[in-house]
Amino acid sequence: MVHTSTAHEVLTVVFRVGDLGSRQPGLNVLLWQRARDPQLGRWSLPGGVLRDDEDVMASARRQLAEKVDLREVAHLEQLGVFSDPGRVPGTRTIASTFLGLVPAPADPELPADTRWHPVDALPEMAFDHAVMVADARARLVAKMSYTNIGFALAPTEFVLSALREIYSVVLGYQVDVTNLQRVLVRRGVITGTGTTARSGRSGGRPAAVYRFTDSELRVTDEFAALRPPG
């Protein structure tokens, strides 16, 4: 295939943890449905063409502002470049992809063509977007265990059982609350606020309220092995 020009687009995989009670439980991705050919009806990642005066990060931010409230996006990081000459028909288009995270209780207004989808049951995806979602998910899962990236999925204040649900949903298996607390506190990832939440309808001891210590990505378990001598 020979192209006369090349375009550059930015696409973001935005994840959210849906309430377990809701219709979209588990981990969700933000997708919009194509209203035009090619691939009419298929679902796409939010994004669009890179402008002349912005870098890729700014572009991702701008394009997301059209879909979700910008303030909701608590974390945004580069994933990778998709550059197969035939990845989309027509003008050659290189895609820079991003991983975006939105805190759990947020449920922003969405345009009519846009919806949250469970990552475990993706609809028919446009072009190579399914691969991008898979890549983003792998990145998120990996970072859950050695960074504080959970801050971008949790509300500012939360109870441990809620945090446990977030971790369980993202990792795909039940996480032990006891050890979650100990690991995260020891690493300084979460801090108790001193206050306690009211106990539920069926009684029970009131839970301590925590918050993430930082609201920026931080590596919390740098070296598993081969540490510097000390």
Place this chain on the structure above:
Amino acid sequence: MVHTSTAHEVLTVVFRVGDLGSRQPGLNVLLWQRARDPQLGRWSLPGGVLRDDEDVMASARRQLAEKVDLREVAHLEQLGVFSDPGRVPGTRTIASTFLGLVPAPADPELPADTRWHPVDALPEMAFDHAVMVADARARLVAKMSYTNIGFALAPTEFVLSALREIYSVVLGYQVDVTNLQRVLVRRGVITGTGTTARSGRSGGRPAAVYRFTDSELRVTDEFAALRPPG
């Protein structure tokens, strides 16, 4: 700044561990010196413009073949995108960067304008290339402790003391041979060949010869914490 068109280039940060006896000890980067303005005389990463019929990985491979023998590059992975509209003068150029690794004893023929430089003493770098080198180095250091990425820096067969030098040079501190052996063997990263090397001129017990078990990147220490139950 307003641009009428946008170009896409691919740049690779190629690392090698120089012999400690050589003039370039420690970790080296492959750079070539600009013979034209802008930034005449400054040092650049190998790479160039992406062609219409290749993806970024293929482009990196192709461009490196002009600098080093392709077979020498044992590992190549995407780093990130640099897209500041003003990062280079003239036509707007978006850069996709790669990390490339070349095994230690290799000393391929280099073009006249191209040279290995110690990363700890970089020359005047062109444009934003110094940042790219720093990013690549950080990525390499991180991966040394939880993947088998060392395979791409070491010769196919080696003695533990040699491997220790490689790890020490990359990590920037002295690694204990004893523990290096135990950690890597336990994880299945390296395997003994059964043979032993001849002992040096000043005597000493002959060292066992090892090789890396795999010659492809593999994560060897997946979860530090929050492992799946069971």
Place this chain on the structure above:
DNA sequence: ACAAAAGTGTTGAGTGTACACCCATGA
């Protein structure tokens, strides 16, 4: 008092570091 939910203590496995000690070779 009792059930429910949250939090604490304890044990044991695993991993990694440091360091002393033993082994194999050349001169």
Place this chain on the structure above:
DNA sequence: TCATGGGTGTACACTCAACACTTTTGT
């Protein structure tokens, strides 16, 4: 046999998983 470099054994610290147990609430 001694110096030299390579390999092994052991002790200790730290982290984490699993699970029993205690604490605090609502009814």
